[in-house]
Amino acid sequence: MEDTDNSQISGYAFLEIPEVEKYFADLNTKLLSGRHLQNDDYYLFLTLKQHEAAFAFFYKRLYNLKLTYGLHDGVKYYYLDFFDAGKGKSMDLSKYRALTELQTVIGLMLINMYYAKYFQNPKVITWSDIRKEILFGDMKEKYQKILFEEVKEEYVVSEWSNVEKNFKNTINSFHDLGWVKKQFQQSEEIKFEITASIHRLADLYKEEIDNFAVFTEKISNWKEE
Amino acid sequence: MIDDELFNQYDLLLPSRYEGGFLILALHDKISRKQIPEYFSDADIRATLEELAVRFNQSVWQTDRIIKTLNHFFIKNVPDQFGKYYLSDYARRVVKLIQNKLENPYRNYPLRETFQKYFTIRTGEFKTIHDLEIRFGRDFVSPYKNVIEDHLDGLQDELQEAHHKLSDILISEQLTAIQMVHQFVTVFSRFGDRAEDIGNAVHTKDRFLVNLHEETDKFYQYIMEAQTPESDEEIEKINSLRTDWAIASAIYNDLSSFFESVDQKLALIHKQILFSTEKLLELQENFSTRSNFRLAIKRLLNRTLDQTAYQKGDIVFSTEFPVKNMPYDKVQFFHPEQYFFIVQKAGLLIEILRDENYEQEQLQAIEQQSRQAELINEWVLSALDELSAGKEIMLDHWMNRVYGAENSVDLALYAGFELVQRTVNDKEYHVDIQNSLETITDMQLQLWKIRITAKSVAMLS
Numbered sequence: 001m002e003d004t005d006n007s008q009i010s011g012y013a014f015l016e017i018p019e020v021e022k023y024f025a026d027l028n029t030k031l032l033s034g035r036h037l038q039n040d041d042y043y044l045f046l047t048l049k050q051h052e053a054a055f056a057f058f059y060k061r062l063y064n065l066k067l068t069y070g071l072h073d074g075v076k077y078y079y080l081d082f083f084d085a086g087k088g089k090s091m092d093l094s095k096y097r098a099l100t101e102l103q104t105v106i107g108l109m110l111i112n113m114y115y116a117k118y119f120q121n122p123k124v125i126t127w128s129d130i131r132k133e134i135l136f137g138d139m140k141e142k143y144q145k146i147l148f149e150e151v152k153e154e155y156v157v158s159e160w161s162n163v164e165k166n167f168k169n170t171i172n173s174f175h176d177l178g179w180v181k182k183q184f185q186q187s188e189e190i191k192f193e194i195t196a197s198i199h200r201l202a203d204l205y206k207e208e209i210d211n212f213a214v215f216t217e218k219i220s221n222w223k224e225e
Numbered sequence: 226m227i228d229d230e231l232f233n234q235y236d237l238l239l240p241s242r243y244e245g246g247f248l249i250l251a252l253h254d255k256i257s258r259k260q261i262p263e264y265f266s267d268a269d270i271r272a273t274l275e276e277l278a279v280r281f282n283q284s285v286w287q288t289d290r291i292i293k294t295l296n297h298f299f300i301k302n303v304p305d306q307f308g309k310y311y312l313s314d315y316a317r318r319v320v321k322l323i324q325n326k327l328e329n330p331y332r333n334y335p336l337r338e339t340f341q342k343y344f345t346i347r348t349g350e351f352k353t354i355h356d357l358e359i360r361f362g363r364d365f366v367s368p369y370k371n372v373i374e375d376h377l378d379g380l381q382d383e384l385q386e387a388h389h390k391l392s393d394i395l396i397s398e399q400l401t402a403i404q405m406v407h408q409f410v411t412v413f414s415r416f417g418d419r420a421e422d423i424g425n426a427v428h429t430k431d432r433f434l435v436n437l438h439e440e441t442d443k444f445y446q447y448i449m450e451a452q453t454p455e456s457d458e459e460i461e462k463i464n465s466l467r468t469d470w471a472i473a474s475a476i477y478n479d480l481s482s483f484f485e486s487v488d489q490k491l492a493l494i495h496k497q498i499l500f501s502t503e504k505l506l507e508l509q510e511n512f513s514t515r516s517n518f519r520l521a522i523k524r525l526l527n528r529t530l531d532q533t534a535y536q537k538g539d540i541v542f543s544t545e546f547p548v549k550n551m552p553y554d555k556v557q558f559f560h561p562e563q564y565f566f567i568v569q570k571a572g573l574l575i576e577i578l579r580d581e582n583y584e585q586e587q588l589q590a591i592e593q594q595s596r597q598a599e600l601i602n603e604w605v606l607s608a609l610d611e612l613s614a615g616k617e618i619m620l621d622h623w624m625n626r627v628y629g630a631e632n633s634v635d636l637a638l639y640a641g642f643e644l645v646q647r648t649v650n651d652k653e654y655h656v657d658i659q660n661s662l663e664t665i666t667d668m669q670l671q672l673w674k675i676r677i678t679a680k681s682v683a684m685l686s
Contacts, residue, residue, distance in 0.1 A: 032554040032555065032556055063552075096550045102540055105526075105530065146535050146540050149535040218545065219532060
C-alpha cells in the first residue's frame with residue numbers, strides 16, 4: 001500500500017484530525033458493510049486517500065482486515081478485504097457475508113456489459129438492455145434456462161416480473177456495495193450506471209480466471225463423480 | 226411555423242416505401258444506368274414494380290394508385306406523348322439528398338479547403354458595394370453555406386459510424402488481436418486527421434471574418450471621409466454611402482452569425498473526437514490485456530451459467546462451484562421508541578437514630594424557657610397587684626428581689642423589661658424615670674432609677 005499520507009502521525013492519533021473526526025463514523029460504517037469507496041463519495045474518498053496508512057493500521061489492528069484498493073480504467077476504489085483471501089469461512093460468522101448466486105451471476109453479466117459499452121461514458125444500463133441480453137445475447141439460452149426454468153419462444157408478464165424483481169434486489173445490493181449507481185426508485189423501471197469497482201467481483205475470482213483449466217477440470221471431475 | 230399545407234401534402238412529398246418511395250429510387254437508378262430512357266413508359270413502371278415486389282417479398286402493388294400519388298410531385302407527363310413520363314426536378318433532388326446523406330461527397334474532402342475555396346478575400350477585391358454583395362450577399366452565399374453544413378453533417382455521421390466500428394472491434398471475437406489492433410489504428414488515424422482539419426478550418430474561418438470586417442469597415446470610412454453635405458447632390462451621395470454601409474454591415478452580421486453556429490458544431494465534434502481519442506489511447510496501451518480480460522470474464526460467466534440451475538424463482542450453484550466471501554460487519558443502531566434522558570434518582574430513606582442526650586437537653590431547654598416565661602408572668606402579675614394595692618415599686622429593688630428569689634440574672638432582667646413594657650404605655654400607671662444610675666450590685670447591672678406607681682394611688686398621695 002502506498003505511503004502517501006501523514007505518516008508522522010502514528011497509532012490512533014489520526015482520529016483526532018478534524019476531517020477524520022468529521023467523516024469517520026460514516027466512513028467506518030460504509031467500509032465495514034462492504035462498500036467500495038470511489039471518487040463519487042468525494043469527501044470520504046479524499047479522507048481515506050489522505051490518511052491511507054493510518055486507516056490501514058487501524059483496520060489491521062482492530063478488525064484484522066486489510067484496507068486495500070483496486071484501479072480500473074483510471075478509477076481508484078478502496079475496500080476492506082481479508083488478509084488471507086478466501087479464508088473468511090474460518091472467521092466469526094457475523095463478520096463476513098457470501099455473495100449469493102444471483103449476485104455472482106448478475107455481477108459477471110454486468111462486467112460483460114461494461115465492455116459492450118466501453119466507449120460510452122457514463123455506462124448506463126436499462127431494463128431494456130438486460131432484457132435484450134437475456135433474449136438475444138450470445139448466452140441467451142443459458143440465461144433463460146436459469147432465470148425461467150425452461151427455454152421458450154416467449155415469456156408471460158408474470159414470469160418476467162419475477163426476473164425483474166430478482167434483478168432489482170440484486171442491483172439494490174450492488175448499489176450499497178458501490179458497484180453501480182442506481183437511478184431508479186423501487187416502483188420504477190431498472191436504470192443504473194456501472195462503475196469501475198464492479199471489477200472487484202472479477203478480482204474475487206482471480207484464481208479461477210488465472211488458472212481456468214484447473215478450475216474447469218475441478219468442476220468437471222466433480223460432475224463425473 | 227410549418228404551415229398546414231405541408232402536413233397535408235406530406236405523404237405526396239415523401240411517399241412511404243411501398244407507396245412509391247422505392248419506385249422512385251429504382252427508376253432513378255435505372256435511368257442513370259441507361260436501362261430505361263429519360264422518358265419512360267407505363268410498361269417500364271409496371272416492370273420495375275414487379276421487380277421490386279419480388280425483391281422485397283411483397284404482393285404486386287396497385288400500379289395506378291402509385292402513379293397517381295407520384296404524379297403530384299415526382300413524375301410528370303411528357304406533353305403530347307400519352308403514357309410517357311419523366312422524373313421531376315424535385316424527384317431528382319430528393320434522391321440526390323438521400324444519396325448525399327449516405328455517401329457524403331465532402332467526406333473525403335478536407336473542411337479547410339472548402340473554407341478556403343469559398344471564403345477567401347483578396348486584397349482590393351471589392352471596389353463597390355455591388356462587388357461585395359455579389360460575393361457574399363445572403364442569396365449569393367447560401368449555396369456555400371449549404372456546402373459547409375453538409376460538410377459538418379458528413380463529419381458528424383462519420384464520427385458516429387467510427388464509434389460503432391470501434392465498439393465492434395472490441396467485442397468481436399473472430400478477429401485475431403493483431404487484426405483488431407490494425408483496424409483500430411486505421412480508424413484512429415482518421416480521427417486524428419479530422420481533428421487537425423477542424424483546427425485548420427477554424428483558423429481559416431477566423432481569418433476570413435477579420436478580413437471581411439476590414440472590408441465592410443471601409444464603407445464606414447467612406448462616410449467619415451465625405452464632407453458635410455451641402456448641395457442636394459452631396460446629400461444624395463452621403464445617403465447612398467449610408468445605404469452601402471447598411472448593406473455591408475448586414476452581410477457581415479449574416480456571415481458572422483452563420484460562423485458562430487459553425488463554431489458550436491465544430492466544438493461539439495471536437496469534444497467527441499477528444500473523448501474517443503482518449504479512450505483509444507488507453508486502449509492502444511493495453512489492448513491485448515483488455516481484450517484478453519474480457520474474454521476471460523466471458524469464459525467465466527459461461528462456465529458459471531453452466532453450474533447454475535433454476536430453483537423456485539431463485540438460482541443455485543452446483544455444490545462444487547466456489548462462492549466468494551466479503552467482509553461484512555454491519556454496524557447497527559437500535560432505536561428505542563422512548564428514551565428518558567433525565568434519569569430520576571431513587572428516593573433513599575435514611576433512618577436517623579435517636580439521640581437521647583440531645584433530646585433531653587432540648588426538652589430541658591424548652592421546659593426551662595416556658596418555666597421562665599411562666600415565672601416572669603407570675604412576678605409581673607404580683608407586681609401589678611402590688612401597684613393596684615397602692616404600693617410603689619422601685620425597679621432596681623424589685624429586680625433585686627426577683628433575682629434573690631429565682632437566682633437568675635436573665636429572669637430578673639426579662640421580668641424587669643416586661644414590667645416596664647406593661648406599665649409604661651398604660652394610663653393607669655405612672656412610670657417615673659430619673660436620670661441617675663442605680664447599681665444592682667448582685668446582678669452587676671446598672672439602670673436608670675425607675676419608680677412605678679398606680680395613678681389613682683399617686684393622686685391619693
